[in-house]
Amino acid sequence: MRSRLALSTALLVALSVLGCTGKLGGFGTPGLDSGRSSADAGSPLDANGGADVPASGDAAAVDDGPADAPIDAGACVRGTLAEALNTVTVSLGSPAARVLSAPTADGGTVLAWSGPGGVHVTRVSATGARMGTDAVVPGTSVEALAVRGDVWGVLVARSPDILAFVGIAPAGSISFDRVLVGGVDHSVTGNEWYGALPEARLAATPTGFGAYFTIQRLWPDGIAHQGDTLQFFAADGGEDRSGGWDWGCSHSLAVRLGHDGSSAGAACVSDCFPGKGVYFNHTTEVFADPSGDCSGSSGSALGAIVGTATGFVIAFTSAEGRTSSDVGIVGIGRGGRPGRPDWLTSDDVADGAAHLGSFEGGLVAGWTAGSSSFLVRLDDTGAPVDSPEAVSASLGQASDFFSWPNGDVGWSEPASGDARLFRLRACP
Numbered sequence: 001m002r003s004r005l006a007l008s009t010a011l012l013v014a015l016s017v018l019g020c021t022g023k024l025g026g027f028g029t030p031g032l033d034s035g036r037s038s039a040d041a042g043s044p045l046d047a048n049g050g051a052d053v054p055a056s057g058d059a060a061a062v063d064d065g066p067a068d069a070p071i072d073a074g075a076c077v078r079g080t081l082a083e084a085l086n087t088v089t090v091s092l093g094s095p096a097a098r099v100l101s102a103p104t105a106d107g108g109t110v111l112a113w114s115g116p117g118g119v120h121v122t123r124v125s126a127t128g129a130r131m132g133t134d135a136v137v138p139g140t141s142v143e144a145l146a147v148r149g150d151v152w153g154v155l156v157a158r159s160p161d162i163l164a165f166v167g168i169a170p171a172g173s174i175s176f177d178r179v180l181v182g183g184v185d186h187s188v189t190g191n192e193w194y195g196a197l198p199e200a201r202l203a204a205t206p207t208g209f210g211a212y213f214t215i216q217r218l219w220p221d222g223i224a225h226q227g228d229t230l231q232f233f234a235a236d237g238g239e240d241r242s243g244g245w246d247w248g249c250s251h252s253l254a255v256r257l258g259h260d261g262s263s264a265g266a267a268c269v270s271d272c273f274p275g276k277g278v279y280f281n282h283t284t285e286v287f288a289d290p291s292g293d294c295s296g297s298s299g300s301a302l303g304a305i306v307g308t309a310t311g312f313v314i315a316f317t318s319a320e321g322r323t324s325s326d327v328g329i330v331g332i333g334r335g336g337r338p339g340r341p342d343w344l345t346s347d348d349v350a351d352g353a354a355h356l357g358s359f360e361g362g363l364v365a366g367w368t369a370g371s372s373s374f375l376v377r378l379d380d381t382g383a384p385v386d387s388p389e390a391v392s393a394s395l396g397q398a399s400d401f402f403s404w405p406n407g408d409v410g411w412s413e414p415a416s417g418d419a420r421l422f423r424l425r426a427c428p
């Protein structure tokens with residue numbers, strides 16, 4: 001399915017596409033200047049705000065049925081993925097269109113969601129029980145979540161154009177709150193804000209956090225072009241200038257961020273610059289998709305990027321060269337060189353919502369096909385080791401997959417006034 005992103009009328013003229021310069025650093029190529037695009041023209045962006053996230057209150061109600069088993073129930077017994085999947089329901093007390101989740105060192109989970117008074121950060125025990133009261137951060141929506149040690153990091157959007165990075169202590173107090181972009185005059189050349197295609201990811205690193213997010217910048221030509229930026233921060237929220245870039249893919253229709261233990265890896269889908277398709281670290285083509293129209297549309301959609309012992313693996317969906325939208329997997333070696341795509345699906349059903357997580361010494365991938373959701377085991381290169389299995393989970397609304405310290409894989413999804421928290425038991 002093609003992504004269509006609709007801009008407000010006030011932004012339509014301001015976002016016609018022209019190429020923009022970018023600098024890459026921190027991935028073995030410090031200071032590399034990616035130059036300007038010669039194919040820097042197009043009609044105004046048609047954007048709805050980036051990711052396909054339902055508006056508040058649109059989350060479908062879920063019939064919880066029988067009481068859920070404890071999320072850490074039972075000894076590990078190797079079997080099917082469907083048998084290894086446990087679920088609990090966490091009462092939020094208010095509908096949430098999007099529920100993000102991240103693991104804690106004690107086997108619990110942190111949930112982040114937009115609710116009354118701002119963005120709520122909820123701590124959940126290993127059995128799925130809420131712990132303490134929510135931390136509430138000023139913001140109109142939650143954009144990203146990551147946990148590093150005793151710091152819960154969240155990226156929150158604030159009206160009208162601000163993206164802020166907030167650190168929260170386990171007791172619920174705010175450790176730091178810094179504006180990353182926005183709160184500026186849009187008529188001043190060089191000013192940046194969080195605007196037309198809002199997409200963001202946050203990842204824990206050995207020294208702190210990495211934040212990868214889209215930006216708009218007013219360029220000397222008087223056009224507010226849309227790109228992305230990767231920035232790093234210390235665990236206390238202080239700026240870390242050891243890597244990243246100030247201008248990447250344009251337009252970034254989706255961004256994902258992972259870490260392989262020694263370096264960060266970023267993936268984007270671009271419809272124009274530096275080319276059309278899926279890119280690694282904003283300069284390396286992973287999969288070419290000429291359907292990109294330089295106006296905010298591409299036939300490819302990004303799923304995830306996960307670090308492995310040999311580099312990274314990217315999951316995406318695309319209909320390019322296929323009979324329908326299929327799930328593709330590409331491995332990225334330590335030197336940043338991508339392999340050939342392996343396709344997990346090849347039928348006439350449109351597949352979407354690709355997910356990927358580390359699991360049992362390899363990986364587990366998930367996706368939707370019509371109204372069904374599937375999981376499959378992969379090795380650490382992304383090659384399937386079993387056949388896909390249908391599972392009872394609405395992956396179309398799922399957060400990114402994450403791994404608990406014991407190797408279990410988790411994710412969350414909204415369910416009316418609740419959140420459903422999934423745990424896939426690992427048997428290494």
